[in-house]
Amino acid sequence: MNLLLPGMYFAADTVLHRLDPRVKMGAATVLMMLPFAARHPLGHLLTVGLVGAAVLLSRAPWRALLGTLRTVFWLGFFMFFFYFFTTPGRPLVALGGVTVTLEGVLAGALQVYRLCLLAVIAALLTYTTSPLQLTHGLEAMLSPLARLGFPAREMGMVMTISLRFVPTFFEEIETLSRAQKARGVDLSSGPPWQRIRNTVPVLVPLFLSAIRRAEDLAVAMEARGFRSQPHRTRLYRLTLTRADAIAALIVLACGGVGIAL
Amino acid sequence: MPIPFIQTRALEYTYTAEDGQAISALRGIDLTVGRGEFVALIGPNGSGKSTLARHFNALLLPTAGEVWVDGLLTSDPRHVQAVRQRVGMVFQNPDNQIVAGTVEEDVAFGPENLGVPAAEIRRRVDEALEVVGMTAYRHHPPHMLSGGQKQRVAIAGALATRPDCIVFDEPTSMLDAEGRRQVLQTVQRLNAERGLTVILITQNMDEAALARRVLVMDGGRIVRDGPPEEVLEAPEVEGLGLGRPFAAEVARRLRERGIPLPPGLLTVEALAAALRCTFR
Structure with missing residues (x-):
């Protein structure tokens, strides 16, 4: 679990790390819309500049960002060729019955550029915002919906608990696979269908234990006074700082200009 | 006799098993636990220890009879939160009772549920972590802690609601020797x-010997109630197969070999003192 997986939180103390998770999520949404909404090349330039500045500010390691792009490589590859061959227009080359058009190349490139930006923006958000902060942010953003009867607090609780138990289940998978290996089950070789079949003796006990844990946890939560009540306070309240306001203003201004151009 | 804190009157609890059979888990429990007492609750598996303990903070409600906590009737729905604030619980599996992603947010969970204001939660979390000696770990995620540390976080979580009593349901049975020592020291x-007020459910007779009062359960009844020196070596308790405290077992074997020792030697310290007397 020590390797930096694409999209994993990268602990550091930068301006971006310190921003309020709500602001970051909002900014990411605006930035993700821009490559689709902008029509003028200057709008795109503005977007790339803004994302590039954020990348520099985040001090995210380049290798990690490249790793993120690798995860969308095949999707981008297919998208590119899809547009490449299917867009009608001025023919460039004819390859055995298929005509490649200039419009096709441009449309394909545009899609790949959009995809890469989306991947980098999403990665930036998760690099600079811990899962815990993300849950706090989501919960806070959903909370106005509570008045409409949406179970915002319960959703927050569900997210918190899921995050809390991810490492626990990883440990458990480790233990279970070791137990199965000790019994002679080969989990890591053989044809794919064989490997999938071999995970069954790991998955079944994992699910059983998850259910048992859920029951225990429910009792423990109830013992500590948890219930579906409207009245619940929080240790941490998210508060917006001046930096948050400035960041929000910059992103909103750039978004407005980018779309208006 | 101290001021009564928990009282049960003719408490019975019956539930329906999966095959439709009615099972009596508790058969008429009359018990008073005083404020500030340290009570150990022992008995074979399935004797009803945990079932009884879960009546003390309204996790279970009696089928017949009554449970009073600090003058509040647990079966009155208006009292449930008040009862749960007064009686905290710490369970066996340290992993399955920690809710949040960091130590301090987990400790805050109880007060958050009770609607305590944020500044006051902060104070209580800091204090509770201080008491269990986990302040240095307050920003750690729970999976980075040892079993004993997780259990101390669970204790801090129970303390943060400012309870008068904590029920410990076999808190050390999944811990290593060091974790066990840390937890028992904190409890004491x-x-x-x-x-x-401490109610300690345990399978370990050395832990039971730490209490000032031991309750023995068997078949849904309390069969023995008294100080550990009287209870733990009583013939009918030994018949339940719970074992003996380490020191008591050593004393028994020494007696068998003709060394005169008084009864009721439950701790290594007591045994050592008695041996010193004998051989002076």
């Missing part, structure tokens, strides 16, 4: 220094 200190 809470009782001695802060006057917290």
